[in-house]
């Protein structure tokens with residue numbers, strides 16, 4: 001845990017006091033995120049501000065930024081992602097309250113009255129990861145499309161596979177029935 005940041009906080013109390021946190025955390029302290037990363041080195045910087053909105057809801061606003069190393073799903077090499085993600089959460093106690101929230105904010109359900117600050121940061125970074133991470137075309141070591149004839153090993157080149165015409169199959173079936 002870094003520099004005196006409380007681990008669990010009471011969001012209602014913090015919102016009434018308009019508390020702000022600005023800190024950084026080692027990525028290795030975020031195990032759920034690290035499960036999706038190639039490298040656990042580096043840190044994430046974040047800012048979290050607790051406040052009440054015009055409807056007296058508890059809101060947590062801020063942002064988190066980090067450089068994350070994930071695996072390119074095309075070449076399986078390392079891919080560096082610069083993430084800078086805005087946070088806008090509304091604290092709710094039961095799932096049903098989520099339906100009444102304004103569109104710009106996401107619900108965070110706090111059941112036991114406490115929320116873990118690093119979970120907010122970690123969840124936001126996980127949401128910022130692309131479903132399928134890939135290098136930009138020019139930066140990927142696996143280029144396909146215009147490299148025909150270069151005889152790259154390892155590229156599955158199964159264009160020879162013939163797909164039998166379904167009508168031909170039907171015709172053959174029919175002829176065996178007839179005979």
Ligand SMILES: [Zn+2]
Pocket residue numbers: 072073074075076077134135139140141142
């Ligand atoms: Zn790649």
